Amino acid sequence: MQEIFNIFVKSIFIDNMIFAYFLGMCSYLAVSKTVNTSFGLGLAVVFVLGITVPVDYLLNKYILEAGALSWLGKDFAEVDLSFLSFIMFIAVIASMVQLVEMAVEKFAPALYSSLGIFLPLIAVNCAILGGSLFMQEREYETIAEATSFGVGSGVGFFLAIIGIAAIREKITYSNVPAPLRGLGITFIITGLMGIAFMSFMGIKL
Amino acid sequence: MSEAVKRKEPLFSPRNKKLIFNPLSKENPITVQVLGICSALAVTAKLEPAFVMSISVMAVLAAANVIISMLRNTIPSRIRIIVQLVIVAALVILVDQVLKAFAYDVSKQLSVFVGLIITNCILMGRLEAFAMGNKPWPAFLDGIGNAMGYAWILITIAFFRELFGSGTVWNYPVMENLGLYDLGYKNNGFMILPPMALIVVGIIIWIQRSRDKELVEEK
Secondary structure (H helix, E strand, O other), X not given: OHHHHHHXXXXXXXXXXXXXXXXXXXXXHHOOOOHHHHHHHHHHHHHHHXXXXXXXXXXXXXXXXXXXXXXXXXXHOOOOOHHHHHHHHHHHHHHHHHXXXXXXXXXXXXXXXXXXXXXXXXXXXXXXXXXXXHHHHHOOOOHHHHHHHHHHHHHHHHHHHHHHHHHHHHHOOOOOOHHHOOHHHHHHHHHHHHHHHHOOOOXXX | OHHHHHHOOOOOOHHHHHHHHHHHOOOOOOOOOOOOHHHHHHOOOOHHHHHHHHHHHHHHHHHHHHHHHHHOOOOOHHHHHHHHHHHHHHHHHHHHHHHHHHOHHHHXXXXXXXXXXXXXXXXXXXXXXXXXXXXXXXXXXXXXXXXXXXXXXXXXXXXXXXXXXXXXXXXXXXXXXXXXXXXXXXXXXXXXXXXXHHHHHHHHHHHHHHHOHHHOOOO
């Protein structure tokens, strides 16, 4: 139980998707103009990461890993399909996003209208595929650990995008040098936020 | 027949040249179109991985652009994203296997970022915006051009980060050979850490936009 909690905290603060690995930067920069829209995108990312990471975990454990197919019989015990993981993960992500979109539309119309266009966009968000690939690389032991890693990374992304959106809303009133306006200053602010998040790096969990 | 030949564009017509050279400056994928930032920042602590990453992106982007542009009239528009993802993923698997076979150390350093070429926004962006509506040859040039635009930014960032962060250029100890360490010079370890990549990109954008006023954003 403690291990699961550690992974959760670690993936939010120490291994933050944006500040430590720059994953999902494209949508992070494009959708962070106002707090409202970035709230929607952040929620959608938490949601989708929380679902795709455990699904990809099962896929990796029972189909792709070296020796994962041993449940099929002795002949399959040696098979290593891990080179297929990119295409399998992206297929799972694209179809899960589609499924989640349909389910949310049916059962939670209010949430659907607030997530709106962001759900389909998420299929090509680097943070989602990155979550699955990191899960594979770090070899989490149980599905609970994988899930807490997925949700934690999502929450990290959520915090980062809300933070930058709030700062960008404020900064429209400041006198930024013209060539730096918009994109340039956003990069520099993200860098400064990253430095702030680095203070968590020394924490051992 | 002869008429058809006459009307055909030469291979490097002005329009085609633009496809290659515009992405280097005015339509740069990173600093202007804001595509493909994720990988651009993470692999630039040293020159070597940045260079390998650029070559990989170039190979995947050019090939994917050509394939999609050849298929553009047969792909149903409703499922085009999935078709594009599958084609790109197949190409990335090829690149990944080649890297593992011939440049294992670099492929370990790049870790998940080779796989993340699949969701690199440059790919989806160029496939959607260009390859779906153009013939294979211009699509190929567009792929090469955009990948070069991506590459030079990557290599510039990596050059500065490696020079000031580790005091080397392509693992060659420049600072040591210049004798700067004896004068009391110290490497700035901060340059290797992730946040500095963002700040270096910010500065590149600043320089580019102060030279080219058209790119300045409106308030």
